[in-house]
Amino acid sequence: MIKVLLADDHSIxxxxxxxxxxxxxxxxxxxxxxxxxxxxxxxxxxxxxxAIIDISMPGMDxxxxxxxxxxxxxxxxxxxxxxxxxxxxVIRAIEAGAFGYVTKQSAPEQLVAAVxxxxxxxxxxxEKASEALALRVIRGNKNQTxxxxxxxxxxxxxxxxxxxxxxxxxxxxxxxSVKTVDTYRSRILKKLNLRNNAELSRYAxxxxxxxx
Amino acid sequence: xxxxxxxxxxxxxxxxxxxxxxALFAFLSASVGGLLYYHSFRKAxxxxxxxxxxxxxxxxxxxxxxxxxxxxxxxxxxxxxxxxESALKxxxxxxxxxxxxxxxxxxxxxxxxxxxxxxxxxxTLCSSNRNAKxxxxxxxxxxxxxxxxxxxxxxxxxxxxxxxxKKRGVYYSHPVYNKNNSDILGVxxxxxxxxxxxxxxxxxxxxxxxxxxxxxxxxxxxxxxxxFKLLWELSEKKLDVLTNSRQFGNGPWAWSGFLKxxxxxxxxKNNTRYLFSILNVTNYPGWEIIHLRNFKELxxxxxxPFVRVIGPIITSVLILTGILxxxxxxxxxxxxxxxxxxxxxxxxxxxxxxxxxHKTPVMLHSIDTQGKIIRVxxxxxxxxxxxxxxxxxxxxxxxxTPESQKYAVDVIFPIFFSTGFCKxxxxxxxxxxxxKMDIMLSCxxxxxxxxxxxxxxxxxxxxxxxxxxxxxxxxxxxxxxxYSHDLEQQxxxxxxxxxxxxxxxxxxxxxxxxSQEREKALVARELHDHLGQVLTALRIDAVWVxxxxxxxxxxxxxxxEKMCSLIDDTINDVRDMxxxxxxxxxxxxxxxxxxxxxxxxxxxxxxxxxxxKHGEIPKINGTLSTALYRIGQEAVTxxxxxxxxxxxxxxxxxxxxxxxxxxxxxxxxxDTDNDSESTGFGLGGMRERANLVGGKLDISSQISQGTxxxxxxxxxx
Numbered sequence: 001m002i003k004v005l006l007a008d009d010h011s012i013x014x015x016x017x018x019x020x021x022x023x024x025x026x027x028x029x030x031x032x033x034x035x036x037x038x039x040x041x042x043x044x045x046x047x048x049x050x051a052i053i054d055i056s057m058p059g060m061d062x063x064x065x066x067x068x069x070x071x072x073x074x075x076x077x078x079x080x081x082x083x084x085x086x087x088x089x090v091i092r093a094i095e096a097g098a099f100g101y102v103t104k105q106s107a108p109e110q111l112v113a114a115v116x117x118x119x120x121x122x123x124x125x126x127e128k129a130s131e132a133l134a135l136r137v138i139r140g141n142k143n144q145t146x147x148x149x150x151x152x153x154x155x156x157x158x159x160x161x162x163x164x165x166x167x168x169x170x171x172x173x174x175x176x177s178v179k180t181v182d183t184y185r186s187r188i189l190k191k192l193n194l195r196n197n198a199e200l201s202r203y204a205x206x207x208x209x210x211x212x
Numbered sequence: 213x214x215x216x217x218x219x220x221x222x223x224x225x226x227x228x229x230x231x232x233x234x235a236l237f238a239f240l241s242a243s244v245g246g247l248l249y250y251h252s253f254r255k256a257x258x259x260x261x262x263x264x265x266x267x268x269x270x271x272x273x274x275x276x277x278x279x280x281x282x283x284x285x286x287x288x289x290x291x292x293x294x295x296x297e298s299a300l301k302x303x304x305x306x307x308x309x310x311x312x313x314x315x316x317x318x319x320x321x322x323x324x325x326x327x328x329x330x331x332x333x334x335x336t337l338c339s340s341n342r343n344a345k346x347x348x349x350x351x352x353x354x355x356x357x358x359x360x361x362x363x364x365x366x367x368x369x370x371x372x373x374x375x376x377x378k379k380r381g382v383y384y385s386h387p388v389y390n391k392n393n394s395d396i397l398g399v400x401x402x403x404x405x406x407x408x409x410x411x412x413x414x415x416x417x418x419x420x421x422x423x424x425x426x427x428x429x430x431x432x433x434x435x436x437x438x439x440f441k442l443l444w445e446l447s448e449k450k451l452d453v454l455t456n457s458r459q460f461g462n463g464p465w466a467w468s469g470f471l472k473x474x475x476x477x478x479x480x481k482n483n484t485r486y487l488f489s490i491l492n493v494t495n496y497p498g499w500e501i502i503h504l505r506n507f508k509e510l511x512x513x514x515x516x517p518f519v520r521v522i523g524p525i526i527t528s529v530l531i532l533t534g535i536l537x538x539x540x541x542x543x544x545x546x547x548x549x550x551x552x553x554x555x556x557x558x559x560x561x562x563x564x565x566x567x568x569x570h571k572t573p574v575m576l577h578s579i580d581t582q583g584k585i586i587r588v589x590x591x592x593x594x595x596x597x598x599x600x601x602x603x604x605x606x607x608x609x610x611x612x613t614p615e616s617q618k619y620a621v622d623v624i625f626p627i628f629f630s631t632g633f634c635k636x637x638x639x640x641x642x643x644x645x646x647x648k649m650d651i652m653l654s655c656x657x658x659x660x661x662x663x664x665x666x667x668x669x670x671x672x673x674x675x676x677x678x679x680x681x682x683x684x685x686x687x688x689x690x691x692x693x694x695y696s697h698d699l700e701q702q703x704x705x706x707x708x709x710x711x712x713x714x715x716x717x718x719x720x721x722x723x724x725x726x727s728q729e730r731e732k733a734l735v736a737r738e739l740h741d742h743l744g745q746v747l748t749a750l751r752i753d754a755v756w757v758x759x760x761x762x763x764x765x766x767x768x769x770x771x772x773e774k775m776c777s778l779i780d781d782t783i784n785d786v787r788d789m790x791x792x793x794x795x796x797x798x799x800x801x802x803x804x805x806x807x808x809x810x811x812x813x814x815x816x817x818x819x820x821x822x823x824x825k826h827g828e829i830p831k832i833n834g835t836l837s838t839a840l841y842r843i844g845q846e847a848v849t850x851x852x853x854x855x856x857x858x859x860x861x862x863x864x865x866x867x868x869x870x871x872x873x874x875x876x877x878x879x880x881x882x883d884t885d886n887d888s889e890s891t892g893f894g895l896g897g898m899r900e901r902a903n904l905v906g907g908k909l910d911i912s913s914q915i916s917q918g919t920x921x922x923x924x925x926x927x928x929x
Contacts, residue, residue, distance in 0.1 A: 152812045
């Protein structure tokens with residue numbers, strides 16, 4: 001049984017989540033908390049295998065809890081649970097030391113898998129979250145001046161193209177029109193001073209935008 | 213001017229006279245020189261003439277002596293002949309005959325007038341003229357001195373007029389001795405005529421030559437009229453003696469008329485002047501040779517060569533002098549004319565200067581070193597109301613007010629007399645009517661050749677009116693300044709009021725915005741936290757239900773799935789609503805993350821490339837981050853709506869001064885001068901938000917050049 005700490009200020013949500021976790025028969029909620037301080041205390045006290053913590057709570061917020069927990073007792077990995085799906089939160093959480101990130105909306109489908117993965121020593125990130133992280137890393141590299149001039153969406157399109165996705169596939173995955181994808185592609189080529197998809201792929205590999 | 217002209221003429225006349233006098237003087241000098249020369253020349257000539265005459269006279273004397281002593285020896289010889297002794301010792305016809313023969317012989321051979329022999333008693337015994345009418349034979353000449361001397365043994369010569377022959381002659385006598393020379397028997401006499409001597413030694417000439425006896429009877433002369441005249445007047449007694457001597461006949465002897473003036477000069481009865489020389493004749497004591505020369509003739513004689521030689525020289529010298537004087541006179545006249553012209557010019561310029569000095573309508577005056585007024589312009593006296601006579605010679609400071617007097621004496625005069633210049637000295641004059649007059653005085657010192665100041669030339673400018681105007685102006689200025697001060701105060705007051713009102717308004721605006729934001733945040737939180745959580749919980753249950761029903765009832769499962777999908781949509785809607793109202797990321801993660809999230813959201817919903825860059829941002833308060841977020845949101849929204857831009861860049865940076873939010877697009881831009889466009893697009897709202905947080909918004913845009921917006925906010929501390 002995987003012992004978890006569940007911290008959420010909304011009791012209804014907490015109750016629902018507990019149900020989701022316990023339904024798996026592999027996870028046991030050994031502690032619950034409605035605010036950051038309690039969560040930190042419980043985590044220190046009970047040493048759960050995984051701490052599931054809502055990012056926005058009254059008092060000490062989730063991110064602060066993650067920061068403290070990773071410094072005080074690094075053997076408790078934290079899974080961030082949130083209502084927000086903005087990438088900024090994901091990045092902050094991972095930066096703070098969280099091992100995973102799940103939105104409450106997708107919790108019924110993903111939470112158990114996430115807990116299991118973290119418990120087994122891995123990290124759990126949705127595709128969207130990992131993409132955001134990758135972009136942040138790239139952007140954080142000051143030497144990549146050309147890449148820097150690309151917008152977030154352009155970077156996404158660039159990666160997809162480099163990995164061999166077709167325009168149609170990209171349009172479907174981002175829920176945009178094929179024509180728009182084409183517009184992005186020509187804009188990327190112009191900005192990076194490239195001629196075709198082959199050069200584009202080489203550029204992405206050289207600049208470590210994609211991994212082989 | 214007339215006076216001076218008159219003076220000029222006088223000077224000119226005087227100069228003319230001087231020149232004339234000089235000319236005369238020169239002429240006179242030449243003349244006197246000539247005269248003196250003439251005189252000295254004449255004197256020399258006279259002296260020479262005199263010397264000549266003297267030597268001639270000497271020669272004449274010698275010659276005369278010689279002639280007169282010519283027969284002394286023959287008479288001696290005659291007296292020694294024995295026939296004469298015989299005739300005297302033994303008087304008979306034969307011896308007389310013999311003696312007469314001898315006498316004839318002598319007379320003939322010696323060319324004598326007569327020669328004769330007298331006996332002891334002075335009776336003529338023998339004579340060479342015994343046959344002539346006036347024969348001396350038997351005549352008694354014992355009264356004659358030559359007999360008297362000879363009979364006593366002394367041979368003698370005697371000059372006399374013959375009593376018988378009435379002819380002048382020289383008588384030579386010698387005693388005739390007997391054989392033993394012991395007794396004088398008689399006297400032998402030779403009489404020689406003086407006619408020959410007269411013609412030979414006394415030639416006719418202009419000069420008068422006289423041979424005069426000791427009594428002054430002219431015996432021989434080259435002027436026959438003067439013979440036997442008395443040279444000088446004789447007394448009766450002397451005349452008697454002369455008559456008794458019967459030497460020159462019986463007389464009477466008229467006076468020649470000569471009168472001795474001095475040793476050298478003699479006049480005749482016609483008052484003709486003669487030069488007089490006299491010389492004694494040897495062997496004839498008392499006899500004198502006298503030479504008289506007509507003074508005039510002599511002068512003529514002397515002057516003639518002088519006039520002939522010197523005359524032309526003197527004349528030419530005089531003419532030259534005359535010409536020279538004439539030239540000098542002309543030159544003088546020319547010089548005078550020139551000078552007169554120059555003087556006239558000078559006078560005209562002086563006159564002009566004087567006229568300018570007097571007629572120029574400014575107050576001019578000059579003072580001497582004692583501070584006395586020596587000249588003033590007409591305008592000066594006119595303005596001051598004095599007569600010129602009242603002013604000239606007075607102390608300048610006596611026309612000053614007491615303060616000006618003190619100022620002048622203590623300060624200005626010492627400065628002026630050392631520097632020779634002063635400018636814009638404020639004095640006050642007192643006019644004759646007692647009125648005070650403010651002036652500005654400027655003057656400079658006129659210097660003499662030693663650079664000493666001899667007088668001043670000063671200009672006084674009446675500044676009374678100016679001073680008054682200035683005073684009025686000052687008062688007006690002060691008044692104005694007071695007004696302006698009051699006005700300023702009022703404006704300040706009003707401004708303060710206005711500022712207060714504005715502050716109130718600003719605060720109100722701030723409050724409105726703040727409460728708006730608060731409301732929004734509240735609603736967003738409510739939506740997000742409450743509704744969102746409920747929906748989330750609902751979804752969890754719905755999913756659970758869906759899963760549960762999957763094995764039991766496929767129909768129910770599909771219904772549950774639909775429910776889930778509906779709940780998802782609702783959650784998304786709620787999340788969007790909340791995000792639009794106020795993004796939680798702004799409160800949770802800060803401005804940079806919020807802006808990044810905003811741009812990525814915009815990018816997702818449009819085809820525009822949105823780039824966000826940011827640097828290190830200090831911690832800022834919610835109000836400021838909200839304001840900047842809203843400004844950025846507004847700017848990007850505007851850009852998306854209106855600009856047709858393909859790229860929008862947002863930069864957030866901070867420096868020492870504060871935070872700068874920069875939004876740039878490459879769209880169509882707009883005209884910032886166009887008010888409706890500038891205030892539209894929510895720009896007014898952006899500005900207001902910036903102002904409320906103490907920031908400043910700058911917009912730069914041009915048609916088809918894109919738009920750039922800066923929002924700068926200073927951070928306190």
